[in-house]
Every structure is written in structure tokens, then in C-alpha cells.
Amino acid sequence: MRNRIGGRTASCLAMTFGLFAASGGAHAGQSLSDWLEQGKLVVDTRARYEGVDDQSKALYANAATLRARLGFETAAWNGLSLAFDFDEVFAIGATDYNSTRNGKTAFPTVGDPSLTALNRLQITYATGFDTKIIVGRQRLQFGDQRFIGNSGWRQHEQTFDALTLVNNSVQDLTLTYAYVDRVNRVYGPNNPTPATGPAGHFDSNSHLFNALYTGVPGLKLEGYAYLLDLGKIGPPATLSTATYGARAEYRATLSEGLSGQINGAFAHQTNYANNPLSISLDYWLAEGGLSSHGFTGLVGYEAMGGNGMIGFSTPLASLHPFDGLANLFLTTPVDGLDDLYVKGSYAVPGFLNMKSLTAAVAYHDFKADRTGVGIGSEWDASLELAVDQKLSFLLGTAAYDGAGIGAGGFAGKKVVWLQAAYKY
Secondary structure, eight states: OOSSOOHHHHHHHHHHHHHHHHHTTTTTTOOHHHHHHTOEEEEEEEEEEEEEEETTSSSOEEEEEEEEEEEEEOOOBTTEEEEEEEEEEEEOSOOBSBOSSSOOTTSOBOOOOOEEEEEEEEEEEEOSSSEEEEEEEEOOOOTTSSSSOOOTTSSSOOEEEEEEEEEOOSTTEEEEEEEEEEEEOTTOSOOOOTTTOOOSEEEEEEEEEEEEEOOSTTEEEEEEEEEOOOOSSSHHHHTOEEEEEEEEEEEEEEETTEEEEEEEEEEEEEEOTTOOSOOEEEEEEEEEEEEETTEEEEEEEEEEOBOSSOBOOOTTSOOTTSSOTTOTTSSOOTTOEEEEEEEEEEEEETGGGSSEEEEEEEEEEEEOTTTOOEEEEEEEEEEEEEOSSSEEEEEEEEEEEOTTOOTTOOOOEEEEEEEEEEEO
């Protein structure tokens, strides 16, 4: 969809309609009028203030933005449904921040430029053979989104022009394949030169495979192969990688009111397609936690390799939840990144007759994976009030301390945000 539906995506749409026509009356008896009457509006608004004090910049960033996402999702008619929505992102007041589009590079970056953009336009067809076909501009969210996600923290989310097949023929097993023709990044549809900001999209010839098994109570097993071909030249080409990995999560009741969890993951990454670099890097994660009466505690260690030229890359991930909320490490350092973290939260359901109040805190200790050199630490904290299923408020802060790490290290950074969100 290069500001329209691209050739390969259009072919996929045609194929979907062809399959639908060939199925005839597989779901006969449904009314075409129900397709619209039983559909639902998409109304997703979010106002946020984000203040950033980055010691590598001379000025303090004050970013007040409003996102309005409007659209419609039809009900299913003969297995066929349609979903679309648009994003409008506004800057409120003075734009004293680098939006990646306004040229204000003396300010810290807050990647929420003002824009009007198509967010989703997808057709879904349920074939009747435990398989769904999804074609068009869509969200892709695999597992914990460490590798493939929609970057939902940013005001304009990341979407994919893709053909996706989801099969549930085997009980408790979900098999997903996606062919990605284009990645629509959070910076909006414009594609500036490198001097004015990051690319608005990646042209893609990528293949994503994911298998999820949930047949054992409390156990979730995931395996994946992500073959990313993101460009023939320039920086995107160095992000073209083949990543093969697996993740396991296990949760169990230990006693009355007490439950535990352990999570583990491993992946290996190599260069792929036109990547000019030679890459052979590993990723691994180990976590353990306990939950009791609203309290949750988690201790984890995540390691991402680096070879001195490039770090283990996750360019299509939802990056904000990982490696600290200050977002120092959206790109893995060339010597890799090890993150030892401790997280805790406490949720109060029914707080003052509202849905819930949740407080969370986290501490991260970072070092370079290849050299073992410390590269700072970070504290994160947040307080979220969910009034009901639709309205919520969030107050948060992140403080990264990079002092004393020497030349080539990372400057300190503090972030604060206040957010109100309404989703219909």
C-alpha cells in the first residue's frame, strides 16, 4: 500500500475474494445487512504529555499530543469481514520536541509527529477449515511482541501490509504465517531523507512463521522463524536477518492465594537476504516470579549479543516495554546488551468503585554483552487508574543513570508522562 494498495497486496485481496466466491454459500443464511448493523465503531483517543530531559541535548522536550483513531469493523458475513481506521495525531501547543519530522534536532526525540494516516485496512475471511486469511494493512502481534509487534505505545502504531494465514486445525495449536510486503512505521507515511528523520516505512519481502501450543495446563510453548528482508541498500539492509527461536512460559498455583511463573526464551540470528554484514548472534531470557493477593514480583535476565559492528536486532518489535521505559536501547548497542531487572506491581481491583488502580516499579542494571562493561542503570515507576473498560489515566516516570560509563557510553535521561485514554 504505497499510499495506495500495492501490486502484491492487491493480488492478495483478489485471491481472498476468489476464495470467498469459490466457497459459495458455506455460511448461507446470514444477512448482508447484519454485516454493517452488527459491526462496531472504532473510537480510540489518547492525550499524552511527555517530558524528556536528555543530557546529550541542550534543551528539555515538552511534547503534548492528541491521537484520534476512528474507523469501523464489520461483523462477519459468509465468513468475510472488513476493518479500517485512520489516525489523526495533533501537537497541542508549542512543539518543543524533536518529532522526527519537524527538524527540531536540538530537542530530545519524542516520536509522535503530527500526521493524518491510514492505520488499518484489512479483509478477514474465515474459510470454514479452521483457517483465517487476513489481507491488507493490519496489526501483527506475535507472543510477547519482543520480535514482532505494533509499537502501541507511540501515538501512531506500527502496521504491516501483509497476507496472514492463521490455522487452528490441531487442538490447542495455532499456526501463523505472514508475508509482509511493507512495514508502516510509527513515524508516519512520509519518507524523509536521513537528514530530516527516520524512514516512514520499510519495503519488505519478509516471511514470518509462528507456532503456539497451549495444550498443557499452565504451559505455553512458542516457536518461530522470522525471515526479514527489509531492503537492498542503506541501513534497512543491515536489519535483514533470519531469527529462529523458542519461548516457554509456565504458571502454576503453589498454595492458596499464591502462584508462580517461570519464563525462558532462546533465539539465534544470522544475516539474511541482502544484508552486507556477517551476523551470528544469540538472544536468551530467563524470568521467575510470584503473585499473591494483587502483588506481583518478577526477576529476569535478558541477553542480546553483539559483535562490535552490530547488535542483535529487533526492528519490528514493540520496543517500549523492553530494556527500560526511558527507551535508551531501541537499537541494541554494537557490543550487545544484558539487562538484569527486578519488577514489582500491586493492583487494587474495585478502587473507589472504579475498575482498578495499579502501581508498578522496576529496576534495570545494564552491561555490554560482549565486553561485560557496565552501561548504566534505570528506575521506572507508573500509576494507572482504570475508571472502567473504556477510560483510563496513567502517570509514569523513567530515570536512566549513565554517569561514569566513560567515552562512547550513554548520557543520562529522565522521562515523565501523563496520559488519558478513551477507547470505545
